[in-house]
Amino acid sequence: MYTPRFNQVTDRSLLIETMRANSFAILFGPLGNAEKAGPQVATHLPLVVQEDGEHGILEGHFAKANPHWQALAGRETLVVFPGPHSYVSPSLYAERISVPTWNYIAIHAYGTLELIEQEEEKYGLLDRLIQANDPAYADQWSSLPDNYRSNLLTGIVGFRIPISRIEGKFKLSQNRPEVDRRTVHAVHASGNSDQQALASWMERLAGW
Helix, strand or coil: CCCCHHHECCCHHHHHHHHHHCCEEEEEEEEECCCCEEEEEEEEEECEEECCCCCCEEEEEEECCCCHHHHHECCEEEEEEEEEEEEECHHHCCCCCCCCEEEEEEEEEEEEEEEECCHHHHHHHHHHHHHHHCHHHHHHHHHCCHHHHHHHHHCEEEEEEECCEEEEEEECCCCCCHHHHHHHHHHHHCCCHHHHHHHHHHHHHHCC
16 A cells, blocks of 8 residues: 555554454455466455454454355455545645645555354354444344354354554645644534544644
């Protein structure tokens, strides 16, 4: 990912926080195998972001009918976490000779995808997904008939990806004069949810 130095974020805690806040991610990689790679494919999945390891560990599951899991197993996989984004009008800049741009947050995480095949481990994975997304559902999930839950597990393939490399791009008008950044921040702070999220990050990273 092209990332100018002033847009780079490497703080582990900020990257994990951002991945968790935008945990519906995209896994990229070719179909086929190492000898005969097929077309590039993207799979959209909710993930659990664990604190373990140097950069964290990602967990999730595919539908078994999705052939992408077979192609990615044991191979380096790119996982993209798209964050908030917003158009930035040049009318917000003090300098009138300016052009539009787009502010956004994105994280690219890389690592070798490992399959989770044991039933007990898949139960643990589903429990963590429920806790991350709908903890109030946990009791209902636990009360479902064992054979029903077991049958569900046969239809999924769990995985984990220990992150070996990670890139964080927080494009928040850092290259603009402060007067422009303040104006962009003020407009975003009163805008939609994505704009408000970007405004909050502008405050945090600038120390305002």
